[in-house]
Amino acid sequence: MATVAAVIASTHHPFYYRASTSTGADRPPFADEWVAKIEAFRQTLTGARPDVLVMIGSDHFHQLWLDNMPQFLIGKAPFYDANFYNEEREFGLPRMLLQGHEDLSAYLLREGIDAGFDLAFSNELRIDHSITCPLITLRPEADLPIVPVYTNIFAPPMPQPKRFVELGRTIRQLVEAWPTDQRVAIIGTGHLSLELGGPRQFGPHGPDPEFDRKAVQWIASGDLDSALAQVSLDSLWQPGNATHGFMDFMLMMGAAGAGVQADYTDSLDLFHTMEAYFTWYPEGAHAP
């Protein structure tokens, strides 16, 4: 059976690439600390020696649109082009070409549908910064095949938070039962409190530092009971109007397991939004 080499949850910050590669007067004052934290975080994936990456993110109205909006979608393609013109324009992100892992995609689709998730699929998917940002931070060589999993955290009506948790739990179980000897890292990115296009955007901190503090504690300790008790589709508007991205963190809490402490936790208080990084090494992963 496959080995879950690591479960990794992270914020995805489209400004990291430009901040980390800029020099001289263009380099922001927080860049060096940010790069140091990312390089330490990267080691938690490198040391897990993965062969394939399941990447959970959310399309930001790039390929998926309101005339045909899936709630949960898995890509099944031999390759994925990545990043879009408006991400080059706003964030300076590079165009990328990623290799897919069609066997694992096909397996997760078949078994996931049979497990009760009516998953959408795509055979031609251009992926965006919700998946390329964690590749840039965690695996900049982008040399491993991926399975992209997209969730709708963006366009109401969205699935309930508990459904994200259940999908994460199911992905973990399915990967563990995948009949190969591959080492699979399950990586998902979301947001803590976040405001986009509203009065609280681009402040000196995230829009709701108290929510962020609680959220980091829930994730780091695997406290799904508290997260599910205090988070609802309605409540997530309160910390910031783009905070539904936290449901991707809840998916990763489902993948990591209820009550399971993260083996690695870090965060960085930036303007606009707080960064947070978590890694779990499942039992038997033989990671560092």
Add this chain to the structure above:
Amino acid sequence: MSKYLVNKFLYTIDRDPELVERYRADPRSTVTWWEAEQANVILNCHRGERSTWLTFTDAEREALATHDYVTLFELGAHNFLTLTLFIALFERDYPEPLAFQREYAARLARWSVPYPDITT
């Protein structure tokens, strides 16, 4: 209310570099052209298969024609689409990084939660 159509305008302009510049330079004529020629295009269908019923309300048309992102917010346009396109339109006119984004926030300062509903 046709929030979906407002979002469709923002989405289709934002993804096309030429349309971003056209909308920046001449918003009213771009909105007029788009509503006449593009509003009923079904994005993933053959161009011969069009919708027949999509139009802006007067308030939506005027907000788009005047680059009025405050009114778009109040009408329930999707916050991400509006922000992304308007950064592309106007960030370049501000000397400091994020200055436009902060002005955008300040102009919405009278709003507190709950914001206008973006559900389509």
